[in-house]
Amino acid sequence: MLQFLVSRLITATVVVLGVMCLVFALIHLVPGDPVEVMLGESAQPADKEALREALGLNQPVHLQLLDYLARLVRLDLGTSIYSRRPILDILLERIPATIELGIAALWVATFLALPLGILAAMHRNTLLDFGAMGFALVGVSIPNFWMGPMLILVGALWLGWFPVSGREGFMSLVLPALTLGTAMAAILSRMIRSALLEVITEEFIRTARAKGLTEWRVIAHHGLRNALLPVITLLGLQLGALLGGAIITETVFSWPGIGLLVVEAIQRRDYPVVQATVLFISLSYVLVNLLTDLLYAWIDPRVRIQKGP
Amino acid sequence: MRMWAPLGLVLLWASMALLGFVVPLAPEHIDLSKILVPGGAEEWLGYDDLGRPILDRLIMGARTSFFVAFAVVGLSLCVGTMIGTFGAFMGGWVDHALVRIIDVFLAFPGILLAIALAGVMGPGIDNVVIALSAVGWVGYARLSRAQVLTVKERDHIHAAIAIGTKPLRIMVRHLIPLVSAPLIVEASFGIAGAVIAEAGLSFLGLGVQPPAASWGSMIREGTRYMLVAPHLVITPGVAIMAVVLAINLFGDWLRDWLDVKDQTRLG
Numbered sequence: 001m002l003q004f005l006v007s008r009l010i011t012a013t014v015v016v017l018g019v020m021c022l023v024f025a026l027i028h029l030v031p032g033d034p035v036e037v038m039l040g041e042s043a044q045p046a047d048k049e050a051l052r053e054a055l056g057l058n059q060p061v062h063l064q065l066l067d068y069l070a071r072l073v074r075l076d077l078g079t080s081i082y083s084r085r086p087i088l089d090i091l092l093e094r095i096p097a098t099i100e101l102g103i104a105a106l107w108v109a110t111f112l113a114l115p116l117g118i119l120a121a122m123h124r125n126t127l128l129d130f131g132a133m134g135f136a137l138v139g140v141s142i143p144n145f146w147m148g149p150m151l152i153l154v155g156a157l158w159l160g161w162f163p164v165s166g167r168e169g170f171m172s173l174v175l176p177a178l179t180l181g182t183a184m185a186a187i188l189s190r191m192i193r194s195a196l197l198e199v200i201t202e203e204f205i206r207t208a209r210a211k212g213l214t215e216w217r218v219i220a221h222h223g224l225r226n227a228l229l230p231v232i233t234l235l236g237l238q239l240g241a242l243l244g245g246a247i248i249t250e251t252v253f254s255w256p257g258i259g260l261l262v263v264e265a266i267q268r269r270d271y272p273v274v275q276a277t278v279l280f281i282s283l284s285y286v287l288v289n290l291l292t293d294l295l296y297a298w299i300d301p302r303v304r305i306q307k308g309p
Numbered sequence: 310m311r312m313w314a315p316l317g318l319v320l321l322w323a324s325m326a327l328l329g330f331v332v333p334l335a336p337e338h339i340d341l342s343k344i345l346v347p348g349g350a351e352e353w354l355g356y357d358d359l360g361r362p363i364l365d366r367l368i369m370g371a372r373t374s375f376f377v378a379f380a381v382v383g384l385s386l387c388v389g390t391m392i393g394t395f396g397a398f399m400g401g402w403v404d405h406a407l408v409r410i411i412d413v414f415l416a417f418p419g420i421l422l423a424i425a426l427a428g429v430m431g432p433g434i435d436n437v438v439i440a441l442s443a444v445g446w447v448g449y450a451r452l453s454r455a456q457v458l459t460v461k462e463r464d465h466i467h468a469a470i471a472i473g474t475k476p477l478r479i480m481v482r483h484l485i486p487l488v489s490a491p492l493i494v495e496a497s498f499g500i501a502g503a504v505i506a507e508a509g510l511s512f513l514g515l516g517v518q519p520p521a522a523s524w525g526s527m528i529r530e531g532t533r534y535m536l537v538a539p540h541l542v543i544t545p546g547v548a549i550m551a552v553v554l555a556i557n558l559f560g561d562w563l564r565d566w567l568d569v570k571d572q573t574r575l576g
Contacts, residue, residue, distance in 0.1 A: 011412070018413030022422075029429050141554040143505045145512040145525065146546035149532050157536045244419020248509055252532075262421075263513055266428030278417070278425045285418045 004297055012290045016283060017069075023279045024068045027055070027271050038081055038269050051081070055272070077276040082268045087276045091258065097167055098246055098257030101180065104173050105242060108181025109188050116185070117192025122219060124197065132189060139186025144245050148179045148252035165254040176253045180245050184238060191234050195227040202226075229300060236292030243281055312562040318555035325368050326375035336365040337520045345538040355540050358530060363544055369522040370545060373511075374552070377438055378503040384442040386496050389449025394480050394488075396450070397457035407450070414447040420506055427515040437516050441506050445499065452495055456488035463487075490567040497560035501553045508549055524549050 030037050035048050035057060052058050055078075056067050071078070077087040120132035155175055156164045163172045199205065200223055208222045209215075247259035254260065258277050265273035328334075340360035348355035354363040396407035414422070426440035460466070461484065469479050510516040511525030519526070524545040531541030 014409055015412045015416050018409065019416050022413060022417075026425060026429050029426065031431055137557060138550075138554065141501070141550050141557055143508060143546075143549060143553075145509055146528055146542070146549060149528065149535060149542050150546065152532075153535050153539055153542070240418030242418075244421050247421065247424060248512065251513060262424065262428075266424070267514070271429065274425060274428060278421060281421055282417050286416045 001297065005294065008290060008293055012286060015286055019282050019286065020069060020072060020279065021065065023275050023282070024065055026275055026278070027057075028061070030271065034271060038271060054079070072279075077279075078272040080265075080270055080273050082265070082270040082273070087273055090261065090273065091276065091280055094256060094258045094261050097255060098250070098259060100173065101176055101246060101250070101255060101257060102242055104177035105180035105184060105246075108177050109184035112182065112185035113188035113192055116189040117196065118219060118224070120189065120193045121196035121200065122215070129193075133193070136186040136189050139182055142183070144179055144183060144248045145252060147182065148175070148249060151175045151179055152252075165252075167256055172253075176249050176255050179252065180242065180249045183245055184242060187238060187241070188231070188235070191231050192227065195230050196223055199223050199227045229296070233292055233296050236289050239288050240285055243285060312559060312566075315555040315558035315562070318551055319559060322371055322375060322552045322555075325371035327372075329368055329372050334365040334368060335362060336369040336522050337361065338365075345534060345541070347538065347540050354544050355538075357527075357541055358534050358538070363527075363540070366522040366527060367524070367544060367548055370524040370527060370548070373434065373517055373521070373523040374504050374507055374549075377434065377441070377507040378500045380438045381441040381445055381503040381507075382496050382499045384438070385445030385499065386449050386492065388442070389446035389451075390453045390485060390492060391480075392446065393450035393453030393455075394457050394484055397454040398461060398476065398480055398484060404454075407454070411447050411451050411454075414444070415451075417444070420444075420509060423506060423510065424513065424515065427510050432515050432518055434517050434521075437507055437510050440510070441503060445503070448495065448499070449492060453485075453488055453492060456491060457484050460484065460487045491569045494560060494564045494567060494569045497556065497563050501556040501560065504549065504553055504556070 027034050035052050035055070036043070039048060039051060056064050059067070075088060077091070079085065080087055080090060083090070116132040116135065120129045123129050152164055152175060155162045161171070162175050166172055196219070205218060205222055208218045213221075243259075246257065247262055249255065250257045250259035251263050258281060262274060262277045262281075265271070265277065338361060340356065343352075343356040343360040345358060346352075346356045346360075348363075352362055352364065354367065357363055357366065392407060396404040423440045423444045426443055427436055430436040430440065466479065466483055469483050474483075507516060508523065508525030508528070511523035512529045514526075514529065517523040517526055519530075527545040528542050531538070531545070534541055
């Protein structure tokens with residue numbers, strides 16, 4: 001286990017360094033002079049020089065990179081050009097909203113996907129199966145930025161049950177969570193179905209059936225427990241889709257999380273904020289994947305011995 | 310049989326994309342007397358907030374999504390396959406370094422890197438293609454690398470090396486044809502992903518710029534008038550959903566037909 005832990009930690013560190021370098025490179029992809037783009041052409045030369053100095057853009061690139069990494073180590077993410085506040089403060093302000101939305105969406109996804117996946121697997125190749133998987137296919141084909149407005153149209157404008165946008169109370173959470181959750185439910189139900197179908201062919205399921213257990217007990221106690229293991233790891237990977245989807249969902253509903261922050265910062269050409277937010281989202285994604293890997297290895301010892309590709 | 314309906318829809322999408330070159334359309338013709346008029350017998354899909362015909366704009370949007378999707382998948386497929394095949398074939402530190410680079414790109418969840426790239430490079434359709442390809446090549450590189458690793462020890466590869474065939478020729482003539490089936494399946498799903506991603510970037514205002522039309526920007530513009538004119542949002546959304554659903558169904562069929570294991574979607 002220790003060997004596995006160390007090797008995974010080394011890989012993760014390399015990835016984190018790579019992510020930092022790539023995020024650093026973002027500002028150099030701005031066409032023309034980034035300072036001029038950020039401040040506008042009419043800005044005072046003194047202001048431009050001050051920003052260039054603050055961002056370290058007047059130094060050679062390799063020194064800039066080292067400086068950037070050194071500042072990251074000290075948790076110094078810089079200052080927002082738009083609001084002139086420390087970016088770390090802005091991020092900390094926005095993170096709870098995204099976590100709230102993410103957890104709510106996960107609930108929606110699990111609540112929808114678990115029964116669908118189980119029913120589809122138990123009644124394989126029947127109308128029920130085709131119906132559930134049809135739902136899943138439609139679910140992955142509906143983009144968030146259309147699902148959101150449609151839910152607003154029905155739930156907020158026609159029925160008037162939920163607020164159109166913003167983050168005030170539980171009711172405002174429902175529509176964004178549904179938008180983000182259904183897309184995930186579609187993928188999740190397919191995973192649960194295929195994982196369960198794989199487990200069902202195992203010997204111990206035959207034993208359980210031979211013991212005379214009810215079909216429900218066989219599935220719930222013997223099938224699902226073993227099927228959920230691979231689903232958990234895949235769920236870690238799906239967090240990426242969740243975070244990516246959150247950017248668009250938060251924009252649709254003006255949900256004040258870090259996804260909306262990226263979009264706002266892009267529109268305001270506040271590139272230090274864009275960099276910091278992208279970095280934060282990616283690093284949390286890397287961290288969660290590392291944790292699911294380790295959790296999985298801890299639960300299933302076979303993983304530790306296997307070498308990755 | 311099950312391929313005909315999806316294939317028909319994909320062909321409809323393709324012909325819509327090409328139709329704009331043949332039939333005179335007026336997607337940017339403003340008629341202030343027809344603002345937000347819903348569909349009817351005269352103009353099937355109605356008019357948008359500036360009185361522009363939605364059908365014409367839908368057709369122009371089909372062209373945008375069609376060409377962006379094929380450009381992105383074509384570019385990512387070529388670059389990704391070459392890189393992945395090269396890494397697996399060379400082995401050693403080259404392969405090692407490539408795996409690390411792939412890992413770094415995979416550390417950016419979903420569409421985030423594309424949004425950041427498109428946002429920093431500035432809006433425009435060419436930047437959308439660049440941003441989505443910069444993210445897209447990774448999947449094909451990883452897949453082709455994994456596939457090549459399984460076939461590179463075969464006898465005919467050793468034979469080709471033994472008679473002194475150049476590495477590039479071995480890769481293009483002997484390795485890539487062997488591993489093309491899963492790549493083609495992945496690419497077909499990639500088209501669906503690219504359609505959604507292009508529309509998503511355009512929805513965020515990072516894609517095509519007004520007055521040009523994209524299905525994503527049509528939804529973006531329509532959300533402001535949703536209560537009085539929901540057809541502005543419903544129409545392009547249905548178009549996206551239909552095309553993506555059709556491509557996904559077609560990809561499913563293709564995967565079964567080419568007998569590729571279902572490892573590309575979940576992994």
